[in-house]
Amino acid sequence: MQTATSSLSPKIPPRIARLEELAYNFWWSWHREARDLFKMLDYPLWRSTGHNPVKMLLEVPPERLGELVADPLFLRQYDAVLMALDADLTNGHLWFPKQYPDLTARPVAYFSAEFGLHQSLPLYSGGLGVLAGDHCKEASDLGLPFVAVGFLYEMGYFRQRITPDGWQEAIYPRFKPEEVAIREALCDDGECLFVPVEVGDRTVHLQVWHVQVGRTRLYLMDADNDLNAPWDRELTARLYGGDQEMRIQQEIVLGIGGVRVLRALGIDPHVFHLNEGHSAFLVLERARELVEAGLSFDEARQAVQATTVFTTHTPVPAGHDVFPFHLVEKYFHTYWPRLGLSREQFLELGSHTGNRQGFNMTVLALRMCGQCNGVSKLHGEVSRQMWQSVWPDRPVEQVPITHITNGIHVPAWIGEAINKIYRRYLGPDWVERHDDPALWERILDVPDEELWAAHLHLKRKLMSLIRERARQRRIEGLMNPEQVLCAGTFLDPDALIIGFARRFATYKRASLIFHDLERLKRLLHDRYRPVQFIFAGKAHPADEGGKRLLQQIYNIAKDPAVGGRIAFIEDYDLQVARYLVQGVDVWLNTPRRPYEASGTSGQKAAANGIPSLSVLDGWWAEGYNGANGWAIDPGQRYDDPAAQDAADAEALYHLLENEVVPLFYKRDADDVPRGWVRVMKEAIRTVVPVFCTRRMVKEYAERFYIPAARRAAEIESLGLRITAGATHV
Numbered sequence: 001m002q003t004a005t006s007s008l009s010p011k012i013p014p015r016i017a018r019l020e021e022l023a024y025n026f027w028w029s030w031h032r033e034a035r036d037l038f039k040m041l042d043y044p045l046w047r048s049t050g051h052n053p054v055k056m057l058l059e060v061p062p063e064r065l066g067e068l069v070a071d072p073l074f075l076r077q078y079d080a081v082l083m084a085l086d087a088d089l090t091n092g093h094l095w096f097p098k099q100y101p102d103l104t105a106r107p108v109a110y111f112s113a114e115f116g117l118h119q120s121l122p123l124y125s126g127g128l129g130v131l132a133g134d135h136c137k138e139a140s141d142l143g144l145p146f147v148a149v150g151f152l153y154e155m156g157y158f159r160q161r162i163t164p165d166g167w168q169e170a171i172y173p174r175f176k177p178e179e180v181a182i183r184e185a186l187c188d189d190g191e192c193l194f195v196p197v198e199v200g201d202r203t204v205h206l207q208v209w210h211v212q213v214g215r216t217r218l219y220l221m222d223a224d225n226d227l228n229a230p231w232d233r234e235l236t237a238r239l240y241g242g243d244q245e246m247r248i249q250q251e252i253v254l255g256i257g258g259v260r261v262l263r264a265l266g267i268d269p270h271v272f273h274l275n276e277g278h279s280a281f282l283v284l285e286r287a288r289e290l291v292e293a294g295l296s297f298d299e300a301r302q303a304v305q306a307t308t309v310f311t312t313h314t315p316v317p318a319g320h321d322v323f324p325f326h327l328v329e330k331y332f333h334t335y336w337p338r339l340g341l342s343r344e345q346f347l348e349l350g351s352h353t354g355n356r357q358g359f360n361m362t363v364l365a366l367r368m369c370g371q372c373n374g375v376s377k378l379h380g381e382v383s384r385q386m387w388q389s390v391w392p393d394r395p396v397e398q399v400p401i402t403h404i405t406n407g408i409h410v411p412a413w414i415g416e417a418i419n420k421i422y423r424r425y426l427g428p429d430w431v432e433r434h435d436d437p438a439l440w441e442r443i444l445d446v447p448d449e450e451l452w453a454a455h456l457h458l459k460r461k462l463m464s465l466i467r468e469r470a471r472q473r474r475i476e477g478l479m480n481p482e483q484v485l486c487a488g489t490f491l492d493p494d495a496l497i498i499g500f501a502r503r504f505a506t507y508k509r510a511s512l513i514f515h516d517l518e519r520l521k522r523l524l525h526d527r528y529r530p531v532q533f534i535f536a537g538k539a540h541p542a543d544e545g546g547k548r549l550l551q552q553i554y555n556i557a558k559d560p561a562v563g564g565r566i567a568f569i570e571d572y573d574l575q576v577a578r579y580l581v582q583g584v585d586v587w588l589n590t591p592r593r594p595y596e597a598s599g600t601s602g603q604k605a606a607a608n609g610i611p612s613l614s615v616l617d618g619w620w621a622e623g624y625n626g627a628n629g630w631a632i633d634p635g636q637r638y639d640d641p642a643a644q645d646a647a648d649a650e651a652l653y654h655l656l657e658n659e660v661v662p663l664f665y666k667r668d669a670d671d672v673p674r675g676w677v678r679v680m681k682e683a684i685r686t687v688v689p690v691f692c693t694r695r696m697v698k699e700y701a702e703r704f705y706i707p708a709a710r711r712a713a714e715i716e717s718l719g720l721r722i723t724a725g726a727t728h729v
């Protein structure tokens with residue numbers, strides 16, 4: 001396969017020509033030296049483009065590039081960065097090829113409806129996408145052969161704007177492909193690659209783009225081209241737009257189209273991984289290939305099961321797609337005969353005794369994938385109960401769903417000041433070994449004042465981001481003066497700041513802290529020990545309840561009676577998330593247990609030494625150890641949600657009043673909160689080595705991918721097949 005070259009090339013002097021390659025590989029985003037290089041290139045542009053090197057190279061004046069070629073400091077940095085890139089892109093020394101040299105020839109194919117790699121490529125709405133992005137980055141770091149498949153949403157998820165009365169407006173700017181690090185995939189003849197897929201009785205042509213993420217390739221499908229009817233061009237316009245019929249069509253494109261794209265590219269994965277059920281139709285497409293190559297459906301199903309991994313991500317019922325049978329009939333009535341199945345047999349694949357109301361994508365995936373998991377220990381348990389009806393003859397503990405707890409790609413999430421400390425006290429190669437708990441014992445050697453100073457530095461950086469965003473919005477006429485107040489511009493960097501940022505889904509209970517407003521106000525206005533809050537997050541545009549919740553919080557923040565001590569940062573995205581998880585003092589999470597399958601933002605905070613104050617749900621139920629943060633735990637469970645909310649709120653206030661606030665303000669003569677720093681260190685020591693994607697991806701590899709790859713080899717050695725073979729375009 002080839003890739004289109006851009007119009008940038010002639011502009012860049014030959015001595016620094018590989019800047020373009022670097023700009024088009026998101027590798028730069030988790031390597032400090034590479035980020036520094038782009039900052040050196042043109043710092044104002046770095047900021048005004050929102051850290052987008054491709055846009056920078058488009059906009060940078062040629063004279064500036066001329067200056068850089070004469071700047072020895074820049075050239076030295078340039079050479080060092082490219083050497084590091086080349087070293088990372090060559091194979092031998094990385095974990096996977098060293099451990100499994102016989103399995104490097106074929107990749108794992110990873111399908112996801114969202115990918116959160118960087119704020120310049122808004123193909124994500126929340127944790128699912130960010131996890132997928134982190135998985136890609138870690139696969140690259142580990143040398144795991146890995147290709148990812150998703151959509152190019154040209155309007156992405158929405159941008160959030162809050163009106164003066166607190167109502168969320170959704171804006172859909174169409175991004176310009178030439179300004180982001182994506183490229184058209186080309187066929188051998190140099191033409192753009194288009195892959196046809198039947199959606200009902202139409203054929204939709206998918207243009208294929210590619211994104212380079214270190215060694216990992218992400219392929220994006222795009223229906224917005226002249227070969228398609230106007231309504232089909234909308235299929236890949238937005239993330240989670242549209243109705244159920246739009247959705248089933250999108251999922252046909254993702255699952256079936258995605259397999260066709262890999263075939264067209266000549267990529268022959270030995271293992272497939274479904275990140276959530278959105279892509280579950282891919283199991284049907286792979287079975288179809290095998291049936292048409294001569295296998296029975298049962299044989300095909302066994303081959304698919306042996307080589308497919310499915311991760312389910314939520315215990316919230318609405319998070320699982322269920323399509324009415326008539327829609328499935330409409331889009332698949334010509335498909336099931338090709339599988340050798342009757343209508344009833346086909347519909348059975350997506351139904352279970354628990355619910356025969358429709359075709360459930362999670363059930364399809366569970367039936368057709370040999371390895372299934374939830375994303376934390378607790379979520380594994382909940383999932384086994386939830387899906388027991390798919391295996392009605394088994395007791396719940398034998399339901400074949402295990403768990404692999406989520407993690408974060410640590411180098412992508414830590415602040416530079418913290419990274420410096422890790423380099424100094426853990427060793428310059430700490431990233432290579434950061435899933436080793438023994439390494440993190442050394443965090444106890446870091447002098448308290450040094451860790452505290454690094455934290456204060458990152459806190460100040462958060463304050464300046466907040467002010468800069470408010471200033472921009474005010475200048476652009478998007479904010480009135482009252483809104484500037486609640487944008488966080490008057491937060492006191494010396495006082496405690498508690499962060500809460502996530503999607504405004506109701507189960508996350510963003511408003512729990514407002515349960516008793518008077519009690520909260522006493523905390524906010526304490527003369528000597530004030531408490532401040534920063535909120536951020538988007539409600540799904542169709543979620544009226546979520547938008548009302550957001551409005552309620554916004555209006556409290558705006559109220560002069562809270563005195564600017566509660567801030568709401570508009571337009572939560574990866575950039576805002578990064579500054580928040582690096583710069584607040586405490587990370588608050590108040591989900592209604594057990595609906596937070598894992599949650600990852602608290603892990604990002606901990607990697608920066610920021611402890612969690614959280615309900616014992618998701619990852620925190622296994623991460624909390626009594627000394628590395630705080631557990632909001634009323635000690636009793638209630639069936640009535642209102643009673644549970646009241647008890648959880650009481651536990652939260654109690655912790656704040658008696659533990660969190662006093663500890664934060666307990667200073668020694670040097671103004672260092674030693675007891676607090678001890679909690680920070682404990683958070684780092686216990687969370688980073690366990691809740692990182694390095695541990696997580698190794699676990700996927702060792703427990704799922706490698707056994708599946710070995711089964712694939714066994715099946716093939718019997719003269720059978722796990723794929724119907726790749727067809728080159």
Ligand SMILES: *Cc1c(COP(=O)(O)O)cnc(C)c1O
Nearest residue numbers: 126127502573574577599600601
């Ligand atoms: C990490 C992250 C999330 C997920 O956070 P949760 O803890 O799962 O709520 C959502 N959005 C963004 C932008 C993130 O960076």
